Amino acid sequence: xxxxxxxxxxRKDLNILMLISLLIIVLYNIISINKALHPxxxxxxxxxxAPSLLSLIFSSVLDLIYRLGLAYITSYIFYFVxxxxxxQRDRGAIYPHIIEQSNVIIGRGKLVLxxxxxxxxxxxxxxxxxxxxxxxxxxxxxxxxxANMQFLGGSNAxxxxxxxxxxxxxxxYLKDIYSLIQFLDAEYIKLxxxxxxxxxxxxxxxxxGVKINNADISVYAKPMFEYYQKLEAxxxxxxxxxxxxVK
Numbered sequence: 001x002x003x004x005x006x007x008x009x010x011r012k013d014l015n016i017l018m019l020i021s022l023l024i025i026v027l028y029n030i031i032s033i034n035k036a037l038h039p040x041x042x043x044x045x046x047x048x049x050a051p052s053l054l055s056l057i058f059s060s061v062l063d064l065i066y067r068l069g070l071a072y073i074t075s076y077i078f079y080f081v082x083x084x085x086x087x088q089r090d091r092g093a094i095y096p097h098i099i100e101q102s103n104v105i106i107g108r109g110k111l112v113l114x115x116x117x118x119x120x121x122x123x124x125x126x127x128x129x130x131x132x133x134x135x136x137x138x139x140x141x142x143x144x145x146x147a148n149m150q151f152l153g154g155s156n157a158x159x160x161x162x163x164x165x166x167x168x169x170x171x172x173y174l175k176d177i178y179s180l181i182q183f184l185d186a187e188y189i190k191l192x193x194x195x196x197x198x199x200x201x202x203x204x205x206x207x208x209g210v211k212i213n214n215a216d217i218s219v220y221a222k223p224m225f226e227y228y229q230k231l232e233a234x235x236x237x238x239x240x241x242x243x244x245x246v247k
Contacts, residue, residue, distance in 0.1 A: 139218045
C-alpha cells in the first residue's frame with residue numbers, strides 16, 4: 001500500500017513515460033517471439049518486398065526504440081528507489097508540520113470571517129465568502145469600530161488593528177513554512193507566493209499608522225474576496241497533502 005502511494009506521488013509525466021516504455025518493451029518482445037515462431041506473418045514482413053536497406057532501417061529504428069525504453073525503465077527504477085522514496089519519507093516527516101502551520105493561517109482567516117459575519121449579521125455559513133457577502137460586510141464595518149480583540153494592556157482593537165494583527169501573524173507562519181522550502185512542491189510555493197502578495201496585505205501595509213477618513217472598509221472588499229479565494233486554494237491543497245502524508 002505504501003509502495004502504491006509512492007508511485008502516486010511521482011510526477012505524472014514520468015509515470016506516463018514509464019508506461020509507454022513498458023508498452024514498447026512488451027510489443028517488441030511480442031514481435032520478436034512472433035517472428036521466431038512465424039517467419040512470414042504480415043506484421044513482421046511489412047518490408048519484405050522493399051529494398052533490403054529499408055528493412056535494415058526499420059529494424060534499426062525498432063531496436064533503438066526498444067533500447068531507449070529499456071534505458072528509461074532503468075533510470076526510472078534508480079530514481080524511484082534511490083531518490084523518490086527517500087524524498088517522500090523526508091516529506092512524510094516534515095509535511096505534518098507544514099500542514100499544521102498552514103492550517104493556522106487558514107484558521108486565522110476563517111476566524112476573521114466568522115467575526116465579520118457575527119458583527120454584520122451575515123447569515124452565510126459557507127467556509128468561504130462570496131463577493132456579494134464580502135461587499136455587504138465591508139460596507140457594514142467602520143475602520144475604527146471596536147473589534148472582538150484586546151491588546152495585552154486591556155484596550156480593545158479597532159477593526160483595522162484587528163486585520164493588521166492577523167496579517168502579521170500569518171506572515172510569521174508563512175516565514176516558518178518558507179524555512180522548509182526544499183520540501184515544498186513547486187505548486188505549493190506558487191500558492192503561498194500568490195497568497196503572500198495578495199492585494200489586501202499590500203494595501204493594509206501601505207496605510208499602517210495612517211489615519212483614514214473612510215466611513216467603512218468597502219475599499220478592501222475586492223482584495224479581501226481575492227484573499228479568501230487564495231486562502232481556499234491553500235486549504236484545498238493542504239487537504240490533499242493531509243490524505244497523503246498525515247493519514
